[in-house]
Amino acid sequence: MRYLIIGGGIAGMTAGEALRKSDAKAEITIVDEEQHPLYSRVLLGHYLKGKVPRERVFLKQEDWYHQHTIEWLPGTIAEHLDVKNKFVRLSNGREYPYDKLLIATGTAPRPLDVDLRGVSYLRTIDDADHLLQLLSEQKKGARMGIYGSGFIACEYLELFRELGLPITLAFRGDRFWSRALLPEAGELVNKVLVEGGVELHTHSNLQDLVGEKELKGFVIEEGTQEVSILGVGIGVVPDFTWLADAGVEIGKGIKTDEFLQTNVPDVFAAGDVAEFKDVVLGRQLVIMNWQNAMSQGRHVAKVMSGEQVPFELVSSYSINVFGLEAIFLGDVEVSEADEVYVVGSLESGGITQVFERNKRVVGGVLLNRNRDRILITKAIKNKQSFSELEFVTD
Amino acid sequence: MPKIRVQVDPDLCIGAASCVTIAPETFQMNDENKAWVLDHGEEPGGSTYERWLEVTEDEMENIILGAQSCPTLAIFIFDEEGTQLFPDV
Numbered sequence: 410m411r412y413l414i415i416g417g418g419i420a421g422m423t424a425g426e427a428l429r430k431s432d433a434k435a436e437i438t439i440v441d442e443e444q445h446p447l448y449s450r451v452l453l454g455h456y457l458k459g460k461v462p463r464e465r466v467f468l469k470q471e472d473w474y475h476q477h478t479i480e481w482l483p484g485t486i487a488e489h490l491d492v493k494n495k496f497v498r499l500s501n502g503r504e505y506p507y508d509k510l511l512i513a514t515g516t517a518p519r520p521l522d523v524d525l526r527g528v529s530y531l532r533t534i535d536d537a538d539h540l541l542q543l544l545s546e547q548k549k550g551a552r553m554g555i556y557g558s559g560f561i562a563c564e565y566l567e568l569f570r571e572l573g574l575p576i577t578l579a580f581r582g583d584r585f586w587s588r589a590l591l592p593e594a595g596e597l598v599n600k601v602l603v604e605g606g607v608e609l610h611t612h613s614n615l616q617d618l619v620g621e622k623e624l625k626g627f628v629i630e631e632g633t634q635e636v637s638i639l640g641v642g643i644g645v646v647p648d649f650t651w652l653a654d655a656g657v658e659i660g661k662g663i664k665t666d667e668f669l670q671t672n673v674p675d676v677f678a679a680g681d682v683a684e685f686k687d688v689v690l691g692r693q694l695v696i697m698n699w700q701n702a703m704s705q706g707r708h709v710a711k712v713m714s715g716e717q718v719p720f721e722l723v724s725s726y727s728i729n730v731f732g733l734e735a736i737f738l739g740d741v742e743v744s745e746a747d748e749v750y751v752v753g754s755l756e757s758g759g760i761t762q763v764f765e766r767n768k769r770v771v772g773g774v775l776l777n778r779n780r781d782r783i784l785i786t787k788a789i790k791n792k793q794s795f796s797e798l799e800f801v802t803d
Numbered sequence: 804m805p806k807i808r809v810q811v812d813p814d815l816c817i818g819a820a821s822c823v824t825i826a827p828e829t830f831q832m833n834d835e836n837k838a839w840v841l842d843h844g845e846e847p848g849g850s851t852y853e854r855w856l857e858v859t860e861d862e863m864e865n866i867i868l869g870a871q872s873c874p875t876l877a878i879f880i881f882d883e884e885g886t887q888l889f890p891d892v
Contacts, residue, residue: 779818
């Protein structure tokens with residue numbers, strides 16, 4: 410059996426490792442855009458803050474691939490998929506045949522139209538090293554800029570706060586995680602940030618950067634904001650260009666059924682790139698977090714080796730920003746819910762939103778209400794309705 | 804039955820709860836959104852980030868899987884001799 414895995418991140422690697430465990434003889438190739446062996450992107454925040462040394466970020470050493478007879482092609486990307494003759498042409502010019510193909514290419518940060526030295530993105534360890542280099546060149550008290558209102562913006566917020574640097578934050582809408590948070594919850598996040606000393610500009614579009622070669626600031630409607638580093642976290646974009654003409658169905662991500670199989674035989678998808686049929690939540694969606702990517706990698710390996718079982722996971726993710734604990738459980742898209750119920754309030758400092766569809770709980774956002782976690786996770790798993798839940802009140 | 808020491812570093816734990824999903828008998832999130840270590844779903848001696856567990860081979864494998872799933876590698880597992888089983892050193 411010849412397994413070809415495009416993508417060497419946590420989804421692709423977990424799949425490769427599981428396939429090796431279940432079949433000692435299979436040929437396994439992992440095509441990896443990165444030059445580094447597998448590392449934890451989630452640990453980059455800790456690494457930047459100096460909480461863990463650089464070597465601790467890595468989950469595998471370079472010789473691991475060889476030891477497990479996995480062919481690892483670092484610094485390589487897929488350029489063309491031929492589903493009829495079952496091969497992928499890679500950037501190294503070679504054509505790799507497959508019996509089973511896994512697409513686990515993840516996504517890349519959405520870039521600004523403009524660039525200057527001092528603009529930072531945060532996805533890879535190279536991005537983190539670049540940011541550390543920029544930080545090392547800063548004068549004391551230099552102001553940091555952040556553009557965006559999602560998880561990456563939070564990573565920058567936490568880092569700059571840890572370093573004691575003043576922060577200017579701008580984003581287009583009126584609140585963080587605008588697809589998941591209702592106005593009141595958004596207000597709570599903004600309040601925490603402003604009270605934490607962040608200069609906040611909502612409803613702001615980045616119009617230009619200021620500076621010759623080095624960044625001096627960025628321009629929004631309210632004028633020029635002087636900053637010497639700008640952390641950008643305005644979403645991600647997957648790359649599907651190599652799949653053109655292959656006939657693989659693509660929506661927001663690569664569409665798969667509940668087994669993580671695409672519409673093309675012997676082609677599978679997992680991780681951030683997969684728009685899978687979630688049997689727990691009852692709809693097709695993309696989930697972009699570590700836990701989902703790893704679980705799907707492990708699961709898709711089973712399916713690829715012939716065990717036809719549906720993928721089931723109530724995914725969760727959480728982040729702490731300026732002391733505010735934000736937890737996301739299951740399906741948290743307001744537009745996909747029939748009802749979003751609010752427990753707690755801005756005044757009490759804690760808000761939980763419960764997402765309901767077809768009279769059953771499908772998701773939850775918890776801001777400073779960690780105690781609701783078990784209740785909501787269980788409600789999603791057990792298909793309960795919101796009215797059945799008993800919340801602990803203050 | 805193997806005896807292992809399971810330890811969560813609360814400074815590294817970010818509350819992603821992957822460990823709870825995989826090994827709920829061993830890990831449970833607390834109010835600070837950090838993972839307590841449980842002994843087969845129980846907390847003899849109270850809540851703690853570290854305890855000795857007597858487990859079957861299967862249970863041990865699953866607990867290691869839970870530790871491997873942690874995106875910040877906040878879970879450490881040692882054998883009876885004190886050798887670190889995870890993360891690989």
